[in-house]
Amino acid sequence: MPTTMAPRIRTLPELLRRPTPEVAAALVGWRLIHGAVVVRIVETEAYLAQGDAASHSACGRTNRNAAMFLAPGHAYVYLIYGVHHCLNVVTAPEGVGEAVLLRAAEPLTGHSELVLRRGAGVRERDLCRGPGRLCQALGLTRAHDGRALFAGELRLEPPPTDEPRAELLIGPRVGITKSAELPLRFRAARSRFTS
DNA sequence: ATACAGATTGCCT
DNA sequence: GGCAATCTGTATG
Numbered sequence: 001m002p003t004t005m006a007p008r009i010r011t012l013p014e015l016l017r018r019p020t021p022e023v024a025a026a027l028v029g030w031r032l033i034h035g036a037v038v039v040r041i042v043e044t045e046a047y048l049a050q051g052d053a054a055s056h057s058a059c060g061r062t063n064r065n066a067a068m069f070l071a072p073g074h075a076y077v078y079l080i081y082g083v084h085h086c087l088n089v090v091t092a093p094e095g096v097g098e099a100v101l102l103r104a105a106e107p108l109t110g111h112s113e114l115v116l117r118r119g120a121g122v123r124e125r126d127l128c129r130g131p132g133r134l135c136q137a138l139g140l141t142r143a144h145d146g147r148a149l150f151a152g153e154l155r156l157e158p159p160p161t162d163e164p165r166a167e168l169l170i171g172p173r174v175g176i177t178k179s180a181e182l183p184l185r186f187r188a189a190r191s192r193f194t195s
Numbered sequence: 196a197t198a199c200a201g202a203t204t205g206c207c208t
Numbered sequence: 209g210g211c212a213a214t215c216t217g218t219a220t221g
Contacts (some may be wrong), residue, residue, distance in 0.1 A: 045202070054202065064216055082214030084203050101202060132203050176202055201218080207210075 016072035029159040037110030042101040043187040053178035057097025067146040077145040084132030106193040
């Protein structure tokens with residue numbers, strides 16, 4: 001499996017100027033914050049506007065995926081199988097449907113709140129391991145679809161400057177049936193919190 | 196109008 | 209390992 005180092009990028013606007021696969025790689029290590037909860041992103045996937053049949057934007061804009069066409073830095077939250085929510089960071093310029101799916105994270109603070117939402121019996125490792133679990137743990141739903149992630153209750157923040165860059169494993173995306181060969185999944189090699 | 200598939204998860208055998 | 213849950217969009221009649 002090919003590896004690389006997560007690029008160190010200091011601000012969200014700077015991050016979002018990059019091509020979507022690079023955004024996906026660089027987001028590993030970033031903090032996702034919702035209220036008092038802070039988690040470290042350890043696994044992401046890129047979904048592209050061109051040549052990617054698995055992307056929700058592949059068939060054009062619909063009511064469900066409209067947020068994917070917003071300006072970069074917005075949230076695209078959708079419901080999968082009518083059951084679980086998944087959170088994406090919108091990346092490409094407004095009108096172009098590209099996004100990065102946040103697939104797994106390591107809990108940092110707000111542990112009790114995560115356990116409250118996920119259930120008392122859930123192991124630490126499983127609190128945010130998987131896109132549906134991540135959204136459940138953070139209390140994210142369609143109500144958060146289309147929100148900006150620059151500031152406010154729900155936001156992204158860069159890793160502390162003294163934190164070492166993550167070594168990334170690059171491979172095919174999980175759980176898709178179309179365009180399954182593209183190497184658009186990025187996960188922290190050392191983390192035990194990936195899916 | 197009905198049928199089916201899907202960027203998932205948890206419970207069942 | 210199998211399968212149900214149950215929303216949204218697409219394909220087909």
